[in-house]
């Protein structure tokens with residue numbers, strides 16, 4: 001007979017060790033708020049009960065969400081440990097074991113399939129929901145970011161621990177789907193319930209970014225930061241959002257100060273952190289702002305892993321670092337690697353072929369002054385770029401690069417069209433005003 005306890009939300013867990021279950025609960029809470037260090041707690045849980053299948057599943061899957069190839073040996077170890085325990089696992093846990101295996105293989109379609117099944121049976125499985133939400137983010141599935149949390153809400157209310165996290169996830173999905181009013185409402189509700197919910201804070205920041213409410217955005221990030229910024233593995237990204245608000249207001253000195261103090265103040269090689277660093281420096285690069293030696297540090301980190309990539313969104317940001325830092329050899333190595341990888345039939349192969357590789361070619365062309373080529377690729381790929389993941393705010397870099405390439409390449413009409421498109425979305429944006437003026441001047445002169 002299988003013996004199981006239930007977690008705080010009534011979800012069955014195959015262990016008789018209360019301490020292990022308690023550690024898992026705490027780790028889950030840290031994971032959902034991106035606080036450090038859930039893995040230390042899971043290690044304690046596994047030391048208590050080495051046969052704790054959900055401990056192994058947690059370790060494998062959450063580690064895999066970092067999209068860092070160097071973690072894969074550890075992910076594999078945990079997947080294999082979980083698989084060896086499948087015989088004593090319940091149905092829900094077997095879904096997690098299969099989900100962890102799919103994470104290891106970067107098979108994001110199967111990741112979604114397995115957690116979906118788990119969540120239909122156990123809508124209060126917060127760990128499955130978070131992992132599936134991260135999958136939806138990594139694969140650019142805006143509607144699933146919105147709908148997956150929504151499907152579970154029938155089983156939740158304020159009395160269930162972690163309710164705020166479900167609201168925060170839904171808020172982000174609503175924002176990515178363009179429903180800004182409901183996104184803001186849900187996000188603010190989540191933060192009111194739990195001010196430490198950094199993802200819900202982030203969801204509201206996205207709404208403010210998309211609506212160009214820069215003064216409110218600056219206030220929103222700053223005023224709650226004491227709650228979520230300490231010892232938090234996601235704080236850098238909320239600070240990145242703060243820097244975008246400042247950037248639109250033309251406060252580039254503040255952006256650089258934020259970069260140094262809060263965004264790139266560690267020696268971290270975590271892909272998600274490097275992405276934000278490269279994306280921010282590239283925005284400054286497009287605006288003609290000198291960033292000193294800052295590219296060097298980011299480009300060095302990317303060079304060390306250029307052939308290891310297994311997530312096209314990361315590769316694209318590596319290319320920006322190489323291009324801006326004048327690293328022709330590294331750019332060529334990356335393009336050759338991507339050309340090989342583009343032949344694969346897995347998720348990353350498809351994302352590389354259809355989005356990652358052409359966008360890297362566009363960045364390479366931009367860096368070499370082949371602006372017409374950059375414009376042509378960006379015009380073609382930008383509408384389908386969601387396929388390689390990231391948020392609208394992150395992929396906005398494609399519009400900015402396209403406009404700048406058109407301006408530098410003398411294509412005033414293209415610049416005018418895309419700057420106009422961006423102005424319709426953000427009529428009060430300072431950046432848009434400048435770009436639209438330059439575009440109109442160029443189009444007129446043509």
Ligand SMILES: [Fe+2]
Pocket residue numbers: 202206237241391393
């Ligand atoms: Fe974001």
